[in-house]
Amino acid sequence: xATVSYERPEALLDVPFHYCPGCTHGITHRLIAxxxxxxxxxxxxxxxxxxxxxxxxxxxxxxxxxQAPHGRAPAVATxxxxxxxxxxxxxxxxxxxLAAIGTAEIIHAATRGENITVFFINNAIYxxxxxxxAPTTLEGQVxxxxxxxxxxxxxxxxIKVCELLxxxxxxxxxxxVAVDHANQIHQVKATIKKALQCQLExxxxxxxxxxxxxxxxxxxxxxxxxxxVHEQMRQQYPVGxxxxxLREDQNSGRGGSAGGRHLSGPSAPEAVGLTALPAGYTHKE
Amino acid sequence: MEERVLMKGNEALAEAAIRAGCRCYFGYxxxxxxxxxxxxxxxxxxxxxxxxxxxxxxxxANMVLGAAATGTRAMTSSSSPGISLKSEALSYIAASDxxxxxxxxxxxxxxxxxxxxxxxxxxxxxxAAGHGDFHQLVLxxxxxxEMADFAVLAFTLAFKWRMxxxxxxxxxxxxxxxxxxxxxxxxxxxADRTNQAAEPDWALTGTLNRRSHRIINSLVLNPxxxxxxxxxxxxxYRQVQAQEARWRYEGPEDPxxxxxxxxxxxxxxxQAIQAVNQEQGLRAGLFRPQTLWPFPAAELAxxxxxxxxxxxxxxxxxxxxxxxxxxxxxxPKPVALACRAGGQVPxxxxxxxxxxxxxxxxxxxxxxxxxxxxxxxx
Ligand SMILES: Cc1ncc(C[n+]2csc(CCOP(=O)(O)OP(=O)(O)O)c2C)c(N)n1
Ligand code: SF4
Ligand SMILES: [Mg+2]
Numbered sequence: 289x290a291t292v293s294y295e296r297p298e299a300l301l302d303v304p305f306h307y308c309p310g311c312t313h314g315i316t317h318r319l320i321a322x323x324x325x326x327x328x329x330x331x332x333x334x335x336x337x338x339x340x341x342x343x344x345x346x347x348x349x350x351x352x353x354x355q356a357p358h359g360r361a362p363a364v365a366t367x368x369x370x371x372x373x374x375x376x377x378x379x380x381x382x383x384x385x386l387a388a389i390g391t392a393e394i395i396h397a398a399t400r401g402e403n404i405t406v407f408f409i410n411n412a413i414y415x416x417x418x419x420x421x422a423p424t425t426l427e428g429q430v431x432x433x434x435x436x437x438x439x440x441x442x443x444x445x446x447i448k449v450c451e452l453l454x455x456x457x458x459x460x461x462x463x464x465v466a467v468d469h470a471n472q473i474h475q476v477k478a479t480i481k482k483a484l485q486c487q488l489e490x491x492x493x494x495x496x497x498x499x500x501x502x503x504x505x506x507x508x509x510x511x512x513x514x515x516x517v518h519e520q521m522r523q524q525y526p527v528g529x530x531x532x533x534l535r536e537d538q539n540s541g542r543g544g545s546a547g548g549r550h551l552s553g554p555s556a557p558e559a560v561g562l563t564a565l566p567a568g569y570t571h572k573e
Numbered sequence: 574m575e576e577r578v579l580m581k582g583n584e585a586l587a588e589a590a591i592r593a594g595c596r597c598y599f600g601y602x603x604x605x606x607x608x609x610x611x612x613x614x615x616x617x618x619x620x621x622x623x624x625x626x627x628x629x630x631x632x633x634a635n636m637v638l639g640a641a642a643t644g645t646r647a648m649t650s651s652s653s654p655g656i657s658l659k660s661e662a663l664s665y666i667a668a669s670d671x672x673x674x675x676x677x678x679x680x681x682x683x684x685x686x687x688x689x690x691x692x693x694x695x696x697x698x699x700x701a702a703g704h705g706d707f708h709q710l711v712l713x714x715x716x717x718x719e720m721a722d723f724a725v726l727a728f729t730l731a732f733k734w735r736m737x738x739x740x741x742x743x744x745x746x747x748x749x750x751x752x753x754x755x756x757x758x759x760x761x762x763x764a765d766r767t768n769q770a771a772e773p774d775w776a777l778t779g780t781l782n783r784r785s786h787r788i789i790n791s792l793v794l795n796p797x798x799x800x801x802x803x804x805x806x807x808x809x810y811r812q813v814q815a816q817e818a819r820w821r822y823e824g825p826e827d828p829x830x831x832x833x834x835x836x837x838x839x840x841x842x843x844q845a846i847q848a849v850n851q852e853q854g855l856r857a858g859l860f861r862p863q864t865l866w867p868f869p870a871a872e873l874a875x876x877x878x879x880x881x882x883x884x885x886x887x888x889x890x891x892x893x894x895x896x897x898x899x900x901x902x903x904x905p906k907p908v909a910l911a912c913r914a915g916g917q918v919p920x921x922x923x924x925x926x927x928x929x930x931x932x933x934x935x936x937x938x939x940x941x942x943x944x945x946x947x948x949x950x951x
Contacts, residue, residue, distance in 0.1 A: 301786075331782035334643070337790075346788045352777035354642040355790040357665050360635035363627070367639025368777070370623035371597050371647065375779050393635070396628035 299324035299350050306344060310503040310510025312467040313342050313409065316480075319473070320378070320407060321349065323481040327488060333376040334368050336361040338390075340382030341415040341502075359390025362397035365404045376487050378405040384414045387423040387447045394453070394495075401458035401492035405483045408449060408495055411502040412521060419505030423447045426524050431505070446524055450497050454530035460491035462531040466499040468517035482534070491533055499525055575754040582720040583608035583747040585755070586676065586740065588616070589721035590648055592756045593728045595674070596622035597647035599636035601629055601655060604688045605744035606678035609650040630655040634662030634675070641671040642789045644776025646728050650676035652744075653694050654685060663737055664703030668791035670775070670806070672731035674724070675709070676740045678747040681888075681916035689916020690744035692836060695892035698741050699866045706803050708810050710738035710817070711865040713835040717751035719863070725756050734813050735775070741865060743888065745837035745918065818869035822876055824850065824858025830932055831880040831906075833860045833873065833897045838886055838919070845924035855932045865893075870900035877901045882935045884928065886911040888918065891944070907935065911945040923948070 296302060299321035307313045324330045333351040337343055339358035346353035356364040361379035369377050386394050386408050397404065413431060414420040420433040424446050428437040438446075450464045461483055465476045476498065483494035499521045501513035508516060580588070587609045590598075598613040610626065617624040623640075627633035633649045640647035651659060656677045666673050677698065681691035698711045710730050712723040720742060727738035772778050780786050793799035824846060832842050839861045846857045860876050862869050877883055883906050885894040894910045901908070909931040913919055919927070927945060934941050944951040 330780070332779045334777045334779060336639070343792060346790055350780070350786050352779060352787045353789070354639065354669075354777055355788070355792055356638070357635060357661050360631065360638075360662070363632040363635035364639035364642075366625065366632075367597065367599065367636035367641070367647065368643055369639075370625060370636070371640035371643045371645035372778070375643075392628050393632050396632065400625075 297321040297325045299330045301348055301350050303347050305348065307341065308504045310501060310513055311341070312411075312498070312500040315467055315473075316407065316409065316476075316498055316500065317345065317348055319477045319480050320380075322477060323484050324351070326481065327484055329376050329484060329488070332374070333378065334372070336365045336368070336377065336379040338379060338381040338385040339416070340385050340409075342380055342382065342409065343416070345380050359385050359388070360393055361385065362390065362393040362402070362404070362406065366397055366400070366402050369403055373403075376405075376484075377403075378407060378484070378487075380407045381409065382415065383408070383410045383412065383422045383424040387449050394449075395456070398453045398493050398495070399456045399458040401460070403487055403490055403492055404494075405487050406493075406495040407480070407483075408497040409500045410449070410497050410521075410525065411500040412446075413502045413505045415502045415505055419502075424449075424525075426520060448525060450495070450525075450530045453495060459493045459495065459531050460533040461486045461494035463495075463529045464497040464499065464525060464527045466517055466522055466527050467501070468499060468514045468522075486534060489534070497525070499527070575757065577752060577754050579750055579752050580717060581608055581748060581750050582714075582717045582742065583678065584612045585717045585721040585753055586724045586742075587612035589724035589756050590674065590728070591616055591620045591622070592758050593646065593725040594759055595646045595648050595728065596620065597637070597640040597645055598622070599625045599627050599633040599640075599647070599649050601627050601633050601651065603652045603655045605680060605690075605747050606650050606652045606676065608747065609676060609678075630658035631661060634659035637673045637675070638662050638666050638669070638671065641666060641673040642669070642777045644773045644778065646674075646732075648674035648676065650678065652678050652680045653682050653691070656694060656697065660697075660703040663709065664705050664707060665791050666737045667703070667707035667709060668705065669789050670735040671737070671789070672728070672735055673737045674727045674731060674740065675737060676742065679741065679743040681914065687916040688744065690837060690888060690918055691914065691916055692743060692838070692888040692893065693890075693914065694741070695865065695887070695889055698739055699868070699896070702737075702739070707806065708813075708866055709736060710734070710813070710867075712738065712740050713863060713865050714740065714742055714746055715836055715839050715861060715863075716753075717746070717749065718753040720746055721753055721755060723863075730817060732773075734809060734817075736813075741836070743837050744916075814867040817864060818867045818872065819863040820869040820872055821861045821863060822858060823861075825856045827879040828856050828858030829881045830855065830857045830884055830928060830935075831860055831877050831882070832857060832884045832886065832928070833862075834886045835862050835865060835893065838888055841919055841921055842886055842924050842928075844921045845928050848921075848925055849928050855929070857928055865896075868896050868900065870896070873897065873900045874904065877904055877906055880906060881939070882906060882931060883908045884911065884931050885909070886919065886924065886927065888913050890914055907940055907942045909934070909943045909945070913947060917947065
């Protein structure tokens with residue numbers, strides 16, 4: 289008898305993605321949706337779509353969604369969460385959105401410890417507008433607006449968002465993962481789940497940075513793009529867990545919720561050993 | 574029973590907003606409106622709501638967008654330079670058909686300008702609150718009582734028409750104290766905020782797996798669809814214009830000089846008009862719009878029909894006068910403009926002088942349209 293072992297998560301609607309082949313936005317959407325399903329959060333969640341290639345995320349997720357102005361998703365999420373403390377909120381933001389125009393909003397949402405989850409898609413480029421330099425563009429990386437490669441003397445240096453936010457006292461969970469190989473999927477998913485778990489337990493601000501691909505604007509094939517994340521982006525942006533108050537609380541026996549009300553749900557996945565995974569590439573792929 | 578109290582304009586507005594069911598306030602300090610934020614910080618938590626001092630006016634207005642998307646009564650307040658920063662969210666709020674209250678306690682500009690009262694943001698409020706084709710309701714109080722009343726009215730109208738409402742006040746109205754009747758406390762408790770039955774059918778409240786998802790969005794990439802949505806919104810705006818214009822008139826049935834002004838400056842001219850009407854020769858009346866958008870154009874034209882001259886005093890450089898001229902263009906009547914700027918406010922004596930001066934001009938030349946820059950006649 290046939291068994292179904294792989295199907296569309298319920299939190300994802302049956303709508304074709306508009307993303308380019310090899311783009312990791314779709315993979316990340318799916319993993320978020322799987323976690324929403326597993327944590328049974330969809331019905332109580334209000335998502336905030338940002339401005340970037342993922343702007344139409346509102347068509348894909350089965351939860352209620354509001355579309356925010358460029359960079360303002362953390363402020364919009366704050367408004368939702370303050371108006372409805374009984375609902376969950378996540379934002380889905382690109383690197384231009386979060387680390388350039390929305391820098392003030394993300395830092396202050398983080399330092400306030402807003403009870404929201406942020407998915408931060410770092411693809412080192414402005415995807416939607418056709419491949420201009422992002423704040424996260426690597427040194428030497430060629431983009432439409434750095435035609436001879438990013439020169440820090442003129443165009444500044446790449447921003448490390450996780451490291452920056454980890455200096456604050458507000459965040460409960462900050463981690464960086466790489467969506468650069470099939471062998472990363474479980475780790476990426478466990479990290480996404482943990483960031484959502486933070487909100488379930490009212491621990492406050494959680495952010496997951498996902499090193500992602502943009503084959504179209506990088507002018508690479510899908511495999512080349514994955515490999516570029518693995519070989520170039522990981523150098524500048526090491527994966528790992530930067531803040532994990534859930535774990536600290538478990539270790540100190542504190543546990544419980546910061547916001548008073550404890551919502552029951554499945555327990556947090558094991559803290560993931562993010563740097564330990566072996567490289568998945570051979571040079572003859 | 575209505576409660577009679579003595580309060581500052583800013584505080585009366587804040588208290589009335591809470592009584593009108595406002596449960597989220599987001600703001601950033603700026604003179605001369607900071608009392609609103611201070612009052613909210615103290616009283617919003619007691620009302621079961623949320624107060625956030627945001628990192629900027631940009632963030633504050635976007636927090637309003639988020640809260641409004643859930644169907645919650647939410648507001649922000651600022652003064653002129655801060656309102657410029659709110660224009661981004663205002664455009665999105667209007668484009669997403671969300672109700673919200675934005676308060677502008679105007680100070681003098683442009684730039685950092687000064688902190689004294691002004692009406693220099695009239696064009697911004699009524700013409701260009703943000704990018705794109707949209708309108709917001711603009712209410713112009715002229716007393717502490719109206720600061721409170723219009724906070725209630727603004728929420729009512731914003732929710733009725735699903736559009737942002739701005740209260741356009743100035744430093745004088747924000748800072749002065751007057752006795753007023755506070756609006757009645759609502760019967761509803763703060764817990765009603767999460768009362769499903771009271772939720773509007775467009776609000777993002779979570780599907781609870783019982784309905785399909787709702788989207789609040791302003792991106793429409795298909796030109797035909799976007800045009801259709803703009804046409805639809807403007808059809809609604811026409812209804813607002815037909816139904817919601819509000820104004821006050823005080824004076825004789827057929828005044829010689831019709832003074833048209835709004836907000837705090839109307840209080841000064843009211844005194845001058847009363848003084849002049851006690852003398853012989855000149856009869857003057859005061860037409861005061863309470864809504865600046867929709868502008869009471871037809872009502873103003875009807876009132877202006879039998880006057881001989883119109884005098885428009887404003888704390889700006891003819892911004893408001895544009896609307897008076899548009900409304901009376903078909904009559905037409907000579908329109909004199911009396912400007913003050915920079916935070917300068919006319920004294921009652923100056924107002925009286927202006928009235929007499931413009932009437933003397935009319936006696937000499939019935940078509941003359943003078944402009945006064947303070948005491949200087951151009
Ligand atoms: C205020 C404002 N400025 C600029 C834009 C144009 N714009 C749209 S998407 C985008 C860049 C998005 O890049 P990113 O956040 O990295 O998302 P990606 O497309 O790479 O996923 C820009 C600049 C805009 N929509 N609004
Ligand atoms: S342009 Fe880049 S980020 Fe955008 S959908 Fe295509 S591959 Fe993805
Ligand atoms: Mg990007």
